[in-house]
Amino acid sequence: MQLGWIDFSKEDRQKALDVINLLSEQGAVDELGIGIIRDAFANYFFPGTSTIQTRAKYFLIVPYVLREAVDGRYGKDANRVLRAIDSAEKDCGIRLLEADPKAEGVIGTRVLPKGWVARKPSDIYWNGIRTFGIFCDYGLSIPEYVSLAVKLKEQKSVSRLGNRNDDAEENDKDDSDAGDIGNIRFWNLPIYHDDWRDNLTIELTQEEAFYLDKQIQKSTKGSLLEYVLKNRIDLNEYDYFASLTAELSEKVGEKLAYMMKLACDFNNLVYMARVRYNVMLSEDENIYANDEWSRLLPDIRHNATVDLDAVFGELQLINPRAKSFLCGIQAAFMASDIDMADELIRKRERSLKGAARAKLSRTKEFDHSKWVGGGMLDYRFSNARRIVNDIYAGEVSADV
Template sequence: MPLGWIDFSKTERNKVLTVLDLLSESGTLDELGIATIRDGFSDLFFPGTSTIQTRAKYFFIVPYALRDLERSGETNSNQFLRAFDEIERSCGEMFRQNAPDDIGIIGSRSLAGGNWVKRTPADIYWAGLRQYDIFRGGRLSLSEYARAVCSMKGKKSNLVNLGNRNDKAEENEADDRSAGDIRSMHFWNIPTYDSEWFDHLQMKLTHEEAAFLKNQIVLSCGNSMFAYALKNELWEMIDCTDFTSLNEMIHLFPEQMQKDYQLAKDFSEFNYVLRVIYNIVLSDGKNETANEEFDNLRSELKRIAAIDLEAVFDRTLAQRNPLMCKFLRDAKSGMLGDDVQTLKKLVENRERFLKGAGRARCAHPGEFDKTAWFGGGRLSYRFGNAMTLMADIYVGEEASYAES
């Protein structure tokens, strides 16, 4: 059944879309309900990132556009947001026109069809802007921020109008300056802002932007793998093909990060076994890829099941989801006992519990394409998205040195 929006504001709609994003990794639904652990590790390693972020430049486009609008005379929050949406769309159109081959242009396909995206750059990057202390409006959402800005501008405008009825020219001039100085609101920490930013817009970060974003991540996320890699310029991390291959250089990180990495890697393998079994159940044993994968994994089940699940739960605060923890503990017991039938039943019951018998795929074995793969592969913990941001920072910094 398709999703529809009934009497929802844009903010409420985006909250629902955000929940759907949290259920997915690279577009794959979290069929077995382990998002608490996946996102817990993701936030430990790469805070401020998400699976739908594309390029680092959007950490600047959003505040630049909003700073422009703060300086405008607009006091209606709906008009403010509409104008902002048009600026974001114009940025996408400019990217498509000037550099159509650039990777990560948000809305590129929608714009090609004359449309615009439901999830705008601001929707995608807002949490990261807060995380990195670029937006300093606390937990305000975009729409709440717009209302706050317009309300403050409206009050200042009223003060000016009141002052203009008084015959005090010097005081009027002071009021005008105060009303126009929207910078006193201090919603944004963005020293790279230039009022002519749109005229020389490009996806590549300037040296100043790259240095600023790097510094903000280091300052705001100091205990994370992301911040440590940036602070110590471990640029070789960008060359790792996936989260698992990071194992080759994990020794360069502090001991606790090494332990967290090993736990996350172990859990990815553990969860992958369950995803393989899920596909076997769905296909009623006819998915050849799933069968081959399980044959390859079966001799390793006891090693994989030796994972310290309690440590995983502790590091990701997963105890808040006791039923998920019980499911994973039971799955561990099934793997240790090489009890495939128990594992199949656990996976089937877990999906039924999460979705209900009507929507659970496992309740209808054999009714799906036996060559299709459902539920995703090994977990990446937003590694690819974080490395794209890191690469953008590296290119922005290094290009400046090469030009000088």
Template structure:
């Protein structure tokens, strides 16, 4: 199969970052969304693990990005573009420093100076969510514009001899807290920079997550307060409910996420059955097991998918129609109806020319192939890396 090539008109850095975010998400393991349920998956992930994404790699970047930007705020720029370009240079320069450690999670470890999506872009949403960056409505591009504008206003006031005016004092002084609620970097913080959090960084990050407006009632915050050894044992989202006694508000969110995963996993399994023309033995076995599961036998017919999409603010008529059709088809027990529904859904999302189930020229089944993710993980694997980094940092109070 020929590789797919995508092009777009690059109107701005912010527009480019949005496109790169989509491409990065698609390149993540388990990101293939053949049936178009990603908006529900991501909406639940935002509730359970706010501030995270599938392309975040290490907790240290929650400090590296602010450290760089707080330093850059002290300089003067002709434009916001110049500030962003300087930030890009600084982020690229740190790759070699971090690569010397030969550790996992260095963004750009392979791409080097060709890195397209920088840590500042990847972590910006999380920095706002955890209130490390104070202004939740400002994009990285608009933050840069604000910095440049305020610096120019302050310098103009100085030139006019108004340095003591109240308006001027609202400008940017060194680390005055205008934009950041973060630890301040040491002057030599780049020297000996590692991917591990110091005790103070870990303590600070934990505090920001468990106290932030969106984070404090989340599963992420709950797990940060638990025994690290218990978290290390869990490699699967579905195991969390058995490993920990969740409070009522989390129990409801967790249960809904787990049940939705069960609800759609049958569709993904069936997709692989169709894709292999019934030759995928693993898919056939999983399909029989799914049909006989207690969820399908007892809860499937009453699963409130409309209540879920309404709560998440998802008003996608086609998505709701597919979920309704899937529920009715499974209840009927007619596999031919289920199969046609799945085939039509992929065509609806991709067109006939690109739909794997409709166009054998696009895809040829090979033994062992599996498309999509059977069970949804809601970014648990990514959140676990951040949890691990934070909790390991807290083990060294004198670091």
């Protein structure tokens, strides 16, 4: 099946890509509609991250490209500048693969050099770049930034016509070096050279790594991500968010420990629902799902114990339908009423997708040996681990 949309604007197109991404992140569709809660927890623990970020280097490649693009080299037309940004990002991808054809996490690996991706690095990393304070104005989209920067650059040039003094050229250079245009500060970046593209690799330089470490800690106070970086926690020692929680629960602050436990409790409830979903979808033929349910069943009441009022309250979420479903399935599990739990799961999927698209209404169409709909919630732990590992590796590198 092919998807299409009328391309009214770049932002409309991006919104459509966002929707598609929600249905495909890490290959798991959110069959039961708990993604909004999962993402809220993930934003609390690992702000600025996403499931489709690959390597930490892009937190700097993208700003280098965006800052450079509005220095006047591509003219005054914002649309032309945006096209140039797209080309520059693709060129960076090609350079990264030329430096190391086996490099992990290079965006566009499967299609470069001839093709390019629909969702560019700047689209993927923009929220994180703003969250970490690398870009200094949280309210702007990339097209808005380009449009504003181009206009400011033009106004500044016009204001100096007929009034140029000996220091004007040097002042222009100072503004460019600072990442400012006029009195507006757009960027907060480490010092880097104009030839940054030469010998570009996916690894952070030592200076970049120290900068990113400090910048993330500064901008994510109280988060698990800040704690990990501040205390040099080796995330490779932990396979799951739950194992990290077990290790750090008595070391982190009281509020963070409470939220981590709340997230694990929520995870336990949702995972039981996902297991039941797969048991039903496979008509009891999925061996792994059946084994998992047999393992969970003796502790069903314990695994269903989570303060759902606290979940929605602490995360400041208002979603009556999701909360009603979760409260209902929690009550069913607490009463060991599996038939009721299964019926609630069926109704939930139908309410989200409609009867025609609900998988549980057409179980014969699916491979009963395959797991569907995700497993234990990760809360972007694995994605954050990749970013943190890149920072640690860069800090001990000899490349300054």
